[in-house]
Amino acid sequence: GESVGLHLPTLSVQEGDNSIINCAYSNSASDYFIWYKQESGKGPQFIIDIRSNMDKRQGQRVTVLLNKTVKHLSLQIAATQPGDSAVYFCAENTGTGRRALTFGSGTRLQVQP
Amino acid sequence: ETGVTQTPRHLVMGMTNKKSLKCEQHLGHNAMYWYKQSAKKPLELMFVYSLEERVENNSVPSRFSPECPNSSHLFLHLHTLQPEDSALYLCASSQVGTGGDGYTFGSGTRLTVV
Numbered sequence: 001g002e003s004v005g006l007h008l009p010t011l012s013v014q015e016g017d018n019s020i021i022n023c024a025y026s027n028s029a030s031d032y033f034i035w036y037k038q039e040s041g042k043g044p045q046f047i048i049d050i051r052s053n054m055d056k057r058q059g060q061r062v063t064v065l066l067n068k069t070v071k072h073l074s075l076q077i078a079a080t081q082p083g084d085s086a087v088y089f090c091a092e093n094t095g096t097g098r099r100a101l102t103f104g105s106g107t108r109l110q111v112q113p
Numbered sequence: 114e115t116g117v118t119q120t121p122r123h124l125v126m127g128m129t130n131k132k133s134l135k136c137e138q139h140l141g142h143n144a145m146y147w148y149k150q151s152a153k154k155p156l157e158l159m160f161v162y163s164l165e166e167r168v169e170n171n172s173v174p175s176r177f178s179p180e181c182p183n184s185s186h187l188f189l190h191l192h193t194l195q196p197e198d199s200a201l202y203l204c205a206s207s208q209v210g211t212g213g214d215g216y217t218f219g220s221g222t223r224l225t226v227v
Contacts, residue, residue, distance in 0.1 A: 043218030
């Protein structure tokens with residue numbers, strides 16, 4: 001399931017540090033945003049979502065921030081663990097009602113022990 | 114079985130072959146999707162089926178032919194493919210209209226065209 005051959009931006013962090021992954025989205029009319037995690041050999045897994053009427057949402061060890069003014073989304077992972085190593089994608093819903101998501105190009109997170 | 118299941122996991126086919134990819138979802142969702150993930154474009158939407166009706170065909174070549182016989186099953190029929198079609202093909206499902214939690218993806222089929 002890895003994005004073989006892609007030249008992805010890579011974020012390398014030490015185990016235990018906090019990670020911040022950024023994403024710029026394209027459509028100012030998008031009203032729903034999701035972060036996905038894709039580990040090697042697997043399909044993307046849902047992490048956390050946020051609607052456009054919010055600017056922050058927290059989950060377990062993860063926080064998503066939305067800045068609609070600059071069309072920017074970020075994913076913060078607290079106390080990063082080796083199991084967090086993966087490619088992370090943001091996605092936006094640009095089609096009202098039908099939930100056809102548009103994905104960003106992804107960021108590879110490498111956690112150093 | 115739970116979630117979204119794709120078969121086969123790996124497929125190698127010649128350019129003159131005909132093969133099919135299968136996707137099955139056990140989540141009671143009402144929409145299913147095919148995405149292509151390759152070295153050039155990470156996640157490209159190919160087809161959308163909502164309530165078993167194809168509602169989107171994202172300019173995909175006719176050598177890819179989807180089929181959605183019911184809300185739980187989705188197929189992608191392949192014929193006379195090109196080497197550049199080698200990629201990971203991902204199926205996903207969602208529940209449209211409930212403001213739910215986005216897609217659930219399968220693990221994908223890694224396709225190699227030789």
